[in-house]
Amino acid sequence: MRITELISQDQGTAFSFEVLPPLKGAGIRKLQDDISSLMEFGPKYINITTHRSEMVTKDLGNGLLQRTPLRRRPGSVAVAAALQQEFGVPIVPHILCSGFTREETEYVLIDLQYLGITNLLLLRGDKAPEDKEFRPTKDGYSHTTELQKQVNDFNNGLFMDGSVMKERGPQFSYGVACYPEKHEEAPNMASDAAWFKRKIEMGAEYGVTQMFFDNSKYFDFVRKMREDGVSVPIIPGIKPLVSLKQLTVLPRLFHCDLPEELVGEALKCKTDDDVKQLGIEWCVSQCRELIAAGVPSIHFYMTGNVNSLQKIAATIF
Numbered sequence: 001m002r003i004t005e006l007i008s009q010d011q012g013t014a015f016s017f018e019v020l021p022p023l024k025g026a027g028i029r030k031l032q033d034d035i036s037s038l039m040e041f042g043p044k045y046i047n048i049t050t051h052r053s054e055m056v057t058k059d060l061g062n063g064l065l066q067r068t069p070l071r072r073r074p075g076s077v078a079v080a081a082a083l084q085q086e087f088g089v090p091i092v093p094h095i096l097c098s099g100f101t102r103e104e105t106e107y108v109l110i111d112l113q114y115l116g117i118t119n120l121l122l123l124r125g126d127k128a129p130e131d132k133e134f135r136p137t138k139d140g141y142s143h144t145t146e147l148q149k150q151v152n153d154f155n156n157g158l159f160m161d162g163s164v165m166k167e168r169g170p171q172f173s174y175g176v177a178c179y180p181e182k183h184e185e186a187p188n189m190a191s192d193a194a195w196f197k198r199k200i201e202m203g204a205e206y207g208v209t210q211m212f213f214d215n216s217k218y219f220d221f222v223r224k225m226r227e228d229g230v231s232v233p234i235i236p237g238i239k240p241l242v243s244l245k246q247l248t249v250l251p252r253l254f255h256c257d258l259p260e261e262l263v264g265e266a267l268k269c270k271t272d273d274d275v276k277q278l279g280i281e282w283c284v285s286q287c288r289e290l291i292a293a294g295v296p297s298i299h300f301y302m303t304g305n306v307n308s309l310q311k312i313a314a315t316i317f
Helices: 003-008 029-036 076-087 102-115 144-155 189-201 215-227 246-254 260-267 272-292 306-316
Strands: 014-019 045-048 054-061 064-070 091-096 119-123 173-178 207-209 297-301
Touching: 003 014, 003 173, 014 029, 029 076, 045 076, 076 091, 076 102, 091 102, 091 144, 102 144, 119 144, 144 173, 144 189, 173 189, 189 207, 189 215, 215 272, 246 260, 260 272, 272 297, 272 306, 297 306
Parallel strands: 014 045, 014 297, 045 091, 091 119, 119 173, 173 207
Antiparallel strands: 054 064
């Protein structure tokens, strides 16, 4: 079932969250335990991130260094299949431009189709840690719209080389990212909104926002998109604050503003436990306002904050 169908089943607001695949060699049990602790709140779907390789330097001795690619979180497809089988909840893997060739993407699509995993989130992805600006992988893509075209062609029975499939499998449906506070590389909000509209015109069925801490940014963005004729669900992405260092880390990494009131209260906190409690309270307040406004779903960026998310979900769902 498509994500848009899943979230429209509820008369209220649907619950979903995002997880990371385990680090190489870490095993899957911890991730399974974290998800198990959230199943009582009835998640409609669970996203699983995908991670590109990064360059690591190895000292070979005698003053020689070797740079080699390393994927610290491999196995998104296999983990997605394991989680969907275990929990019976649709898993939504991320498909990236960043770090992947067109051929690699094609084989990921084939594998996912065999596994019956047909909901995707298509993203450009972040630049490589060693790069100052985004650079496409050789024989890869620079923009999500290019990735969309490959998925659309695949749905229409065409491989990337133009050859025709003998038998088409189940169709993929997908969402894309959107940015209430503008993507870091967009020159202005109007340009960024136009790109989002273009992605919807090309077949994206919904958008999920970058995290935000000020609901007015989300409401302004949705109003702008509705005025521009975009009618698909725009799902708010939410992340609770859990530590003081996030006051500088989150704005730098995710290019979102933290409201003055939230920052002021966080600076009064003596410990990260105090910040975590503040983050829960702020997040609950955000969610209650979003639910009152009738949002179709709230999507949580969990990334290790399962305890906070449990307390938030217990309060609002």
